[in-house]
Amino acid sequence: MIGLLFATLATNAFAYYMPGQGRWLSRDPIGEPGFALVSGSVTPVTQAGADDDAISTETERVGGENLYVFVGNDAIWYIDLLGLRWKVDRQGGGKAPAEPEAGDTVADLAGLIGLNPAEYRNWLTPVSGTAMPTSANQGLTTCDKFEIPNTVVAYWAGDLGGVGRWWVRWNSSVRYLGRRGFNVDEHRHQAENNMALQALLVSKDAAKELHGLYFWGHGNTQFLASRRGDALVEYATLNLPYKMGLGLVFACDSNSGQSAFVSGTSGSIWRGFTGVLVPWPFRHYHPRHYIQPGQQETH
Amino acid sequence: MNKRNLTVLCCVTLFALGSGCRTNMAVNFRNGTPSKVWVSSMQSGKEIEVAPSRFSRLPHGSGDILVKTENKQQFRFSDISAFHVDPKYREAHGSLFGFSSVAFTVLLQTNMHLYVLMPGKQTVDENTEQPKGYPKPGQKLTE
Numbered sequence: 001m002i003g004l005l006f007a008t009l010a011t012n013a014f015a016y017y018m019p020g021q022g023r024w025l026s027r028d029p030i031g032e033p034g035f036a037l038v039s040g041s042v043t044p045v046t047q048a049g050a051d052d053d054a055i056s057t058e059t060e061r062v063g064g065e066n067l068y069v070f071v072g073n074d075a076i077w078y079i080d081l082l083g084l085r086w087k088v089d090r091q092g093g094g095k096a097p098a099e100p101e102a103g104d105t106v107a108d109l110a111g112l113i114g115l116n117p118a119e120y121r122n123w124l125t126p127v128s129g130t131a132m133p134t135s136a137n138q139g140l141t142t143c144d145k146f147e148i149p150n151t152v153v154a155y156w157a158g159d160l161g162g163v164g165r166w167w168v169r170w171n172s173s174v175r176y177l178g179r180r181g182f183n184v185d186e187h188r189h190q191a192e193n194n195m196a197l198q199a200l201l202v203s204k205d206a207a208k209e210l211h212g213l214y215f216w217g218h219g220n221t222q223f224l225a226s227r228r229g230d231a232l233v234e235y236a237t238l239n240l241p242y243k244m245g246l247g248l249v250f251a252c253d254s255n256s257g258q259s260a261f262v263s264g265t266s267g268s269i270w271r272g273f274t275g276v277l278v279p280w281p282f283r284h285y286h287p288r289h290y291i292q293p294g295q296q297e298t299h
Numbered sequence: 300m301n302k303r304n305l306t307v308l309c310c311v312t313l314f315a316l317g318s319g320c321r322t323n324m325a326v327n328f329r330n331g332t333p334s335k336v337w338v339s340s341m342q343s344g345k346e347i348e349v350a351p352s353r354f355s356r357l358p359h360g361s362g363d364i365l366v367k368t369e370n371k372q373q374f375r376f377s378d379i380s381a382f383h384v385d386p387k388y389r390e391a392h393g394s395l396f397g398f399s400s401v402a403f404t405v406l407l408q409t410n411m412h413l414y415v416l417m418p419g420k421q422t423v424d425e426n427t428e429q430p431k432g433y434p435k436p437g438q439k440l441t442e
Contacts (some may be wrong), residue, residue, distance in 0.1 A: 223382060230390055
């Protein structure tokens with residue numbers, strides 16, 4: 001009986017995996033309190049005396065929303081040889097710290113956060129004496145420390161002022177993105193500020209801080225625009241050093257700009273529109289419908 | 300007005316004034332040559348016919364414009380866009396019912412150069428400052 005049980009389980013250094021059910025038999029140890037005592041590689045994430053809810057929330061934040069899930073439920077694209085993976089800690093700063101487990105690669109990280117591994121030199125920031133990896137597939141050690149982009153630009157170019165923002169739940173959406181750990185850089189369009197958004201995106205991207213864009217306004221197949229006639233972004237000339245991982249662009253024909261904004265690689269999130277966007281009531285415009293806790297290593 | 304009608308009216312008004320509508324772009328093309336020309340947008344694919352001393356509106360966002368003359372000559376004017384000129388040259392209209400539009404007016408002279416006109420003007424003179432990149436010479440295309 002015991003032999004039959006083990007015959008149906010696959011194992012690695014830290015956990016048993018049930019291929020038939022596509023999940024771990026035990027919780028992912030990367031998020032467990034006290035795991036550092038076993039592996040010597042992970043900092044405990046809870047304090048003594050914390051209540052059970054706090055432990056559960058905090059540990060699941062590290063290992064993902066569900067500690068039993070195998071590589072983010074995406075086994076086609078990811079492997080998890082040791083039962084561990086990158087630790088990303090989004091805490092609202094312009095950049096977020098990211099620490100690999102032994103053997104992790106930048107390509108693994110790119111898949112988790114939706115950025116393009118081919119552009120890693122443009123978005124990855126080595127810190128604490130860590131060298132830039134020579135390739136996205138180079139195995140890393142637990143001594144390597146990095147920072148990743150963590151800023152979401154929220155740009156309002158819609159109409160009706162506070163009524164318009166209430167209609168599309170703008171304030172709630174901005175708060176939601178902040179609670180997920182992003183640094184939300186909120187702007188409201190000023191009249192005759194031509195190409196303001198494009199300049200903002202390029203500067204944030206060059207600083208390796210830009211992770212995403214949340215936009216409400218007007219557009220056509222070539223531009224994002226304001227109603228009063230200001231161009232905000234021209235898709236053809238928006239040449240970002242690296243493409244973003246998150247794009248929620250609520251404007252007419254914004255799908256025309258998808259490839260200019262987001263990486264389109266595994267893990268990236270895009271919501272755009274083809275044709276005329278009419279903000280009907282009771283529709284799902286809130287970011288919670290597109291990026292949920294745990295996705296892209298958020299809280 | 301009862302509560303139901305008021306609710307419907309509010310919804311319709313907010314829908315009409317909604318915040319995510321299309322921005323239509325156009326070029327008002329004035330023909331300053333003595334013969335008829337046909338103007339087409341490489342971006343929208345639309346073609347218009349413009350008689351001498353008249354103007355017509357060409358749907359065009361950005362990119363190249365082709366001008367064909369009566370004697371079968373073709374000229375290409377590159378990178379024509381309302382958003383690439385100073386806002387004082389543009390005419391922007393915000394419609395209460397969703398769509399907004401942005402346009403600017405150009406004048407084709409007999410030297411096959413495109414000049415930008417200030418809104419409401421029909422001619423250029425020495426005092427009319429041209430935006431950066433204008434007047435724009437037409438590149439003659441061979442058959």
